[in-house]
Amino acid sequence: xxxxxxxxxxxxxxxxxxxxxxxxxxxxxxxxxxxxxxxxxxxxxxxxxxxxxxxxxxxxxxxxxxxxxxxxxxxxxxxxxxxxxxxxxxxxxxxxxxxxxxxxxxxxxxxxxxxxxxxxxxxxxxxxxxxxxxxxxxxxxxxxxxxxxxxxxxxxxxxxxxxxxxxxxxxxxxxxxxxxxxxxxxxxxxxxxxxxxxxxxxxxxxxxxxxxxxxxxxxxxxxxxxxxxxxxxxxxxxxxxxxxxxxxxxxxxxxxxxxxxxxxxxxxxxxxxxxxxxxxxxxxxxxxxxxxxxxxxxxxxxxxxxxxxxxxxxxxxxxxxxxxxxxxxxxxxxxxxxxxxxxxxxxxxxxxxxxxxx
Ligand SMILES: [Zn+2]
Ligand SMILES: [Zn+2]
Numbered sequence: 535x536x537x538x539x540x541x542x543x544x545x546x547x548x549x550x551x552x553x554x555x556x557x558x559x560x561x562x563x564x565x566x567x568x569x570x571x572x573x574x575x576x577x578x579x580x581x582x583x584x585x586x587x588x589x590x591x592x593x594x595x596x597x598x599x600x601x602x603x604x605x606x607x608x609x610x611x612x613x614x615x616x617x618x619x620x621x622x623x624x625x626x627x628x629x630x631x632x633x634x635x636x637x638x639x640x641x642x643x644x645x646x647x648x649x650x651x652x653x654x655x656x657x658x659x660x661x662x663x664x665x666x667x668x669x670x671x672x673x674x675x676x677x678x679x680x681x682x683x684x685x686x687x688x689x690x691x692x693x694x695x696x697x698x699x700x701x702x703x704x705x706x707x708x709x710x711x712x713x714x715x716x717x718x719x720x721x722x723x724x725x726x727x728x729x730x731x732x733x734x735x736x737x738x739x740x741x742x743x744x745x746x747x748x749x750x751x752x753x754x755x756x757x758x759x760x761x762x763x764x765x766x767x768x769x770x771x772x773x774x775x776x777x778x779x780x781x782x783x784x785x786x787x788x789x790x791x792x793x794x795x796x797x798x799x800x801x802x803x804x805x806x807x808x809x810x811x812x813x814x815x816x817x818x819x820x821x822x823x824x825x826x827x828x829x830x831x832x833x834x835x836x837x838x839x840x841x842x843x844x845x846x847x848x849x850x851x852x853x854x855x856x857x858x859x860x861x862x863x864x865x866x867x868x869x870x871x872x873x874x875x876x877x878x879x880x881x882x883x884x885x886x887x888x889x890x891x892x
Contacts, residue, residue, distance in 0.1 A: 536584045537603075538576025542870040548784050550655055552599035555668030559616060560596040563685040564588035564659025565861070566870075566885035567876045568715055568786070569648065569810060576875050577811045582651035584727055588659025588887060589620035589647035590689040593679045594874060596671075598661060610727050617684060618664075619671035619842040620646040630839045638836035662889045671839045679849045685886055686858040687849060690716025693807060693834075694784075695841040695848070698724045699779050700834045701805045708778040710752070710769060710797050713785030713808055714742040715883050716860050719749045721807075723855045726750030727848070730819030734769060734778065734797075742883055742884035748856050762793055769797050777802065785809040791816035795823035804812070806835040 536543055541747060552558060570587045572578055595614045604610050605619070625631055625642040637643070644650055646664070650657030656665040668674060675684060694717055703709060709725045711718045714737030725733050726749070735751040743754040753772065769777060777799035783790055786808040795818055798804050823829065849857065862882035865873040865874055866889070873885040 535573060535587050537689045538574060538583070538714070540693055541873070544867055545652075547656055547661070549663075550665045552597060553668055554599050555602055557598045557600075557602060557610070557618070557666040557672065558596045559591070559593040559664040560667055561591055561659055561662055561664055561889050562615075562681045563593075563864070564591035564887040564889070565688050566648075566865075566887060568717075568877070569689070571874060571878050572811050573648065574878075578648070581649065582653070584652040585647065585650065585692055586652045586656065586658025586660070587647045588663050589645055589693065590617075591646075591659030591664060592617045592675060592684050593664065602672070604673050605839060606673060608674065610674065611673060615675040615845070616672055616832075617675050618646075618666055618673070619839045620648075620689070621836065621839075622646070622670045624668065637838055639661065639772065643836075643845060655664045660867065660887050660889065671842065673843065673846055676816040676846065676850045678853060679846065680858065682858040682861065683849055683853070684846075684857075686856075686884070687720055687845060688716060688860070690860070691720040691845045691848070691857070692837040692841050693717050694720035694724050695844050696720050696837045697782055697784070697805055697834050698728060698806045699841070700781055700807075700832045701725075703728040703730055703780060703805060706731045708732045708734075709736040709771055709780045709782065710736070710778045710794075711746075712736050712790045712794055713783070713787075714738070714746045714754070715784065717807065718782075718784035719746060719860055719883070720857075721784055722746055722751050723749040723852070724848070724856075725782075725853075727852055732772065732778075734772075736765060739880065745856070745859055745883065748859070750855075765793070766796055773799065776800070779803070780805070782807065786810065787812045788815060788816040792818065795827070795829065798827075798829060801828045803830045803832065805832050805834055816865045861886045864888045864891065889892045
């Protein structure tokens with residue numbers, strides 16, 4: 535991706551020399567997520583274009599300058615099916631890392647495919663190989679987890695694992711998820727696994743609402759097909775007139791936040807996770823919606839390596855969830871402009887990338 539709004543170009547890179555502790559991953563699949571569309575629109579600050587997008591990816595370890603161990607402590611071997619945590623260079627020494635224990639706010643943190651420049655090498659998944667520099671968290675993909683299920687969950691699943699933690703979902707909670715993109719769909723599945731009693735979803739288009747039901751939503755409401763007051767009425771009717779215990783915002787819309795504070799019950803929780811870019815201010819009445827309501831609002835930014843490992847464990851234990859169905863269509867490198875256009879127009883839930891496809 536040479537620059538925002540420019541067509542994707544295919545470039546050749548030399549095979550990298552592996553520093554001690556580094557590995558080269560032969561890419562099987564990467565993805566086109568909402569963030570990649572934002573990158574293409576130039577909506578994220580501090581991005582060192584040109585970049586090789588594709589932060590969450592899966593492949594096979596092609597070569598290793600070892601020995602190196604996976605995040606589980608076991609030694610990794612060439613030929614292992616492997617995945618890696620896209621966030622790297624979190625310093626472990628700054629105030630965010632140590633005093634506040636919020637490593638996702640570490641200023642040194644870098645992310646494959648987003649804040650790593652192509653000028654430095656193969657730091658992104660829209661490539662046939664990915665350079666895993668020393669210190670990157672790598673995990674062997676368990677035999678029970680297919681590449682298709684891993685990448686179907688993808689970065690949305692990692693984000694959703696962190697959301698579920700921030701939302702502190704307890705068995706019996708009623709939950710409403712705003713947005714049925716990859717993050718919202720994965721959040722629905724995780725709330726179901728966590729024992730939520732009833733799960734509402736709001737979004738569009740119809741195929742995503744259908745997938746939301748298969749991921750575990752009890753009530754999937756069309757954003758365009760219902761009004762704000764109709765949705766409020768429906769949610770109240772099904773929650774003893776109170777509203778849900780927890781609302782999760784995964785819509786990335788300023789209007790969603792204005793609605794979310796009305797759908798949650800008094801004393802409930804609201805987790806904001808969809809505002810990865812600045813979509814402008816939301817208008818909230820602090821008296822009605824926060825103070826008097828005794829509402830708890832929590833932001834959720836990025837994910838940590840433990841969320842990455844938990845995501846793999848969830849995929850291993852919950853193979854009946856249709857994770858792979860989030861990945862709607864697979865594109866070769868030569869069709870990435872089309873993939874971005876399809877993702878931008880929301881024609882498909884998630885585009886996947888197979889850099890070896892012809
Ligand atoms: Zn730090
Ligand atoms: Zn992503």
